[in-house]
Amino acid sequence: MQMPVHIVAALGFVENDQEEILVVKERRSGKWVFPGGQVEVGENLMDGIIREVKEESGIDVEISHLTSIYSNTGTYEGHSGVKIVPTKVMFDFVCKPVGGGLATSDETSDSRWVSKEEVLDMVSDPALRIRYQAYLDYNGNINYMDYITRPQFELKLKRNV
Structure with a gap:
């Protein structure tokens, strides 16, 4: 029997003392997103998001709390030798900046602090928009959502746990 394969990822809603949110611009897509990505082999979730x-x-953070868990249960054809991109399990954390300075990377062409009200003017991806709203609405209960992103975004399940 083959073991199931999932991508495990983490995202950080980094909020500074001025209640601004950290966003980064992806080089590949040119879209504004929240920092985060796949957890590497042998790495735990919290070390992964940090x-x-x-x-x-370029920002150093400490993790405050978990707000949400997501499943992207859609699979799709990959590229660069990846035949099928598997289901993803994603965890969203609230983080506080503790050092560093705004910078870019091989993956990002810009990084900046924006007011909470401006975020949705910049972030266009439907999955990230719904995740940001869950962050804004967080009331101490963990959000759980199941969605697919291709061929178009579809929310399949939303509940608190």
């Missing part, structure tokens, strides 16, 4: 935020934005 590394990803630093790599993509």
Whole structure:
């Protein structure tokens, strides 16, 4: 029997003392997103998000709390030798900046702090928009959502756990 394969990823909603949110611009797509990405082999979730935020934005963070867990249950054809991109399990954390400075990387062409009200003017991806709204609405209960992103975004399940 073959073991199931999932991509595990983490995203950070980094909020500074001025209640601004950290966003980064992806080089590949040109879209504004929140820092985060795949957890590497042998790495735990929290170390993964701390590394990803630093790599993509130059900002050092500490994790405050988990707000949401997501499943992207859609699979699709990959590229560069990847036949099928598998289901993803994603965790969203609220983080606080503790050092570093805004920077770019091989993956990002810009990074900046924006007011909470401006975020949705910049972030266009439907999955990220719904995840940001869940962050804004966080009331102490963990959000869980199941969605697919291709061929178009579809929310399949939304609940608190």
